[in-house]
Amino acid sequence: MKIESTELKDVLIVEPDVFEDRRGFFMELYNEKRYLRSGIARNFVQDNLSYSVRGTLRGLHFQLKQAQAKLVQVLEGEIFDVAVDVRYGSPTFGKWVGEVLSSRNRRQLFIPEGFAHGFCVLSETAYFMYKCSDFYSPGDERGLFYADPAIAVKWPVTNPVISEKDRKNPFLDAFERDALPVYKGEAV
Numbered sequence: 001m002k003i004e005s006t007e008l009k010d011v012l013i014v015e016p017d018v019f020e021d022r023r024g025f026f027m028e029l030y031n032e033k034r035y036l037r038s039g040i041a042r043n044f045v046q047d048n049l050s051y052s053v054r055g056t057l058r059g060l061h062f063q064l065k066q067a068q069a070k071l072v073q074v075l076e077g078e079i080f081d082v083a084v085d086v087r088y089g090s091p092t093f094g095k096w097v098g099e100v101l102s103s104r105n106r107r108q109l110f111i112p113e114g115f116a117h118g119f120c121v122l123s124e125t126a127y128f129m130y131k132c133s134d135f136y137s138p139g140d141e142r143g144l145f146y147a148d149p150a151i152a153v154k155w156p157v158t159n160p161v162i163s164e165k166d167r168k169n170p171f172l173d174a175f176e177r178d179a180l181p182v183y184k185g186e187a188v
Helices: 032-037
Strands: 002-005 012-015 018-021 024-027 046-053 057-063 070-076 078-085 096-102 108-111 115-121 125-132 141-143
Touching (some): 057 078, 096 108, 115 125
Antiparallel strands (some): 002 012, 012 108, 046 125, 057 141, 070 108, 070 125, 078 096
């Protein structure tokens, strides 16, 4: 397994070992011992699967009190995946990183607690799986407006398909200090 840093050093690209031959391939999607040795020490408690069509944009979401680290991967299709540092006091507060994840490149992205997460679908359809370190808590969910000009994510889609809920998310500067996670040093 290969681990790469991103511009946001707490967000990591994971390239699992893939064993291919003429029959196809085999890979481990998750192995707790390997991830622990690589510095990703999380107890994942919930797995989610999302299916979306081309142009769908989901996000940018985070939970405040029941913060979730996420290990994300595309099972079929291709997406542009984004993590935004929303930890108050972080040296990279409001900065974002984006990676293309696909069933072809088989990459995963590890997003620690304190980061908002979103993605848009580049292929006709996409099956997107993610492991979470805490349970979904609807009352604790927060969202940032995907097109906040202060964050300036360069989404590779025009006229995205967005839920009504995500259309109403506020800009980052509308959040009070106590409505954001607090930076406590490196997250991983």
